Amino acid sequence: MxxxxxxxxxxxxxxxxxxxxxxxxxxxxxxxxxxxxxxxxxxxxxxxxxxxxxxxxxxxxxxxxxxxxxxxxxxxxxxxxxxxxxxxxxxxxxxxxxxxxxxxxxxxxxxxxxxxxxxxxxxxxxxxxxxxxxxxxxxxxxxxxxxxxxxxxxxxxxxxxxxxxxxxxxxxxxxxxxxxxxxxxxxxxxxxxxxxxxxxxxxxxxxxxxxxxxxxxxxxxxxxxxxxxxxxxxxxxxxxxFTWNDEIEFYDTKIITKNKARNQKLAKSCIERSNFKCEIDNNHFTFNSLSNNMYLESHHVIPFSMQNRVDFELDVIDNLIALCPNCHKAMHYGDSNIKTSMINAIYNYKNNFLYKNNINLNDLLYIYLNNTYLYKN
Ligand SMILES: [Zn+2]
Ligand SMILES: [Zn+2]
Structure with missing residues (x-):
């Protein structure tokens, strides 16, 4: 030992x-x-x-x-x-x-x-x-x-x-x-x-x-x-x-298995709401998917792994943002500089939901830079 x-x-x-x-x-x-x-x-x-x-x-x-x-x-x-x-x-x-x-x-x-x-x-x-x-x-x-x-x-x-x-x-x-x-x-x-x-x-x-x-x-x-x-x-x-990664994976698995149908529906509405444009920058282009629209992914702004740490619902459309896969990966794996600039963009965009729930820009920075809430897989 x-x-x-x-x-x-x-x-x-x-x-x-x-x-x-x-x-x-x-x-x-x-x-x-x-x-x-x-x-x-x-x-x-x-x-x-x-x-x-x-x-x-x-x-x-x-x-x-x-x-x-x-x-x-x-x-x-x-x-x-x-x-x-x-x-x-x-x-x-x-x-x-x-x-x-x-x-x-x-x-x-x-x-x-x-x-x-x-x-x-x-x-x-x-x-x-x-x-x-x-x-x-x-x-x-x-x-x-x-x-x-x-x-x-x-x-x-x-x-x-x-x-x-x-x-x-x-x-x-x-x-x-x-x-x-x-x-x-x-x-x-x-x-x-x-x-x-x-x-x-x-x-x-x-x-x-x-x-x-x-x-x-x-x-x-x-x-x-x-x-x-x-x-x-x-x-x-x-x-x-558990180490942090295992724990986040646990929450992630939970949301996927428990609320799979609901979750997919929310993700779909979120992407439709975005008009098929990346909400970090609507000039981002990836590729068209089978539906003939640009392929996007939905991301929880306040990570779902924080659900039992807040007193409001996180698996809701207001907490979702449509991102191109490049931006989405950067939210999870990017270095602190890229995350900080993306968080500033998201914060302005999601102001109403965040304000209503008393989350300020520093809270968001803390959540993303602290690296303990975002799943990695
Ligand atoms: Zn995500
Ligand atoms: Zn993007």
Whole structure:
């Protein structure tokens, strides 16, 4: 076995209360994290040139907006790195440039907090944790670790009713297959302080925000979260350890098999609606198909694999766009430059549907450049 090196993000917990308590006195860290995330949302997409400059901007934002901010509060990277870990912020790459921007869930999370809907904010936070995997941008020192840590914890609790502190400290990192879950051998990690940090910072933050409950070193799931999982996720253990490509393929197969007839009808209407012209550029020409019209393919603007992460229907004609096969392949396989220019074109074209569902240009960029939602086959 290759040696596993583990790392927890940041330098401490970043949540110390429920989201309901933001701006109240018992909620310093949760409130600080909220304002840090709000800063990134206001900035949209920040090109990272000098980390020190970014940190200065974050600190100024906190001083101006977060009334109880302690000016001597220490290292700013510890405020936002864990937000990357939880999937509320992401690094994206366009060409050779590195950007940081809010994830789809991160932006939804902040907008729900702003209208005092802390329950919905929690569900967006939860959805973000479902996608967290190692390797992770917030923990660059991690080696030989490939798993979805929160999914394993949630699944284990759903199956057994609870998970122990020791299981999290000593076992999670060694789970690579389904059999490992039931394997009772506790491997010894050499440096246990790192595992303890993962639990006391990352996992105990989930207790404070209300995803997990903790009593006598035993973790259970909050009832609201159990309901959310039952309604929205197929917690199928076979899918829990999947790599992204396999997972997207899973969704793709699902749409093709479950809704095949409906899907073909939608695709046909979408292509007819386009007047048989590529909707990225109506001068694109490919070849005529048997129907004597130019051959086109339909593409989901918001990928269908995101269906259980949004509260509106994705398999609808408004979410489809007719593309020439060249453009269609580029949407899936293109580099960040080509994708960015196509997304700008699509965004203007699909404005009504996207606006109605509160998806902005940055969300779309995030979805396409993050490369986790588009199937590859
Ligand atoms: Zn497509
Ligand atoms: Zn085209």
């Amino acid at each position: 290759n040696k596993i090196i583990w790392q927890a993000p940041g330098n401490g917990k970043i949540f110390d209360s429920s989201f309901y308590d933001i701006n109240k006195t018992n909620s310093y860290m949760t409130t600080r994290s909220f304002y840090v995330l709000e800063f990134f949302i206001k900035m949209g997409k920040i090109k990272i040139i000098k980390i020190k400059d970014l940190e200065k901007q974050i600190k100024n934002y906190l001083i101006n907006n977060f009334k109880s901010f302690k000016k001597n509060d220490s290292v700013v990277s510890h405020f936002y790195k864990p937000l990357i870990f939880y999937g509320l912020l992401k690094y994206i790459y366009i060409g050779n440039d590195k950007y940081i921007m809010p994830s789809f869930e991160g932006r939804k999370f902040v907008s729900e907090i702003k209208i005092n809907n802390s329950t919905l904010a929690l569900s967006y936070f939860f959805r973000a944790t479902m996608e967290v995997m190692y390797p992770n941008d917030a923990t660059p020192d991690v080696k030989n670790l490939y798993l979805f840590p929160f999914r394993i914890i949630y699944y284990y609790i759903l199956k057994n009713g609870f998970i122990t502190k020791d299981f999290i400290d000593y076992k999670i990192v060694f789970i690579n297959t389904i059999a490992d879950i039931n394997n009772n051998i506790f491997y010894n990690l050499k440096n246990t302080s790192k595992n303890k940090k993962f639990r006391t910072w990352v996992i105990n933050s989930l207790v404070d925000v209300g995803i997990l409950n903790l009593k006598n070193d035993i973790y259970t799931l909050n009832n609201n979260i159990i309901t959310l999982i039952q309604n929205e996720y197929e917690m199928n253990i076979d899918k829990m350890f």
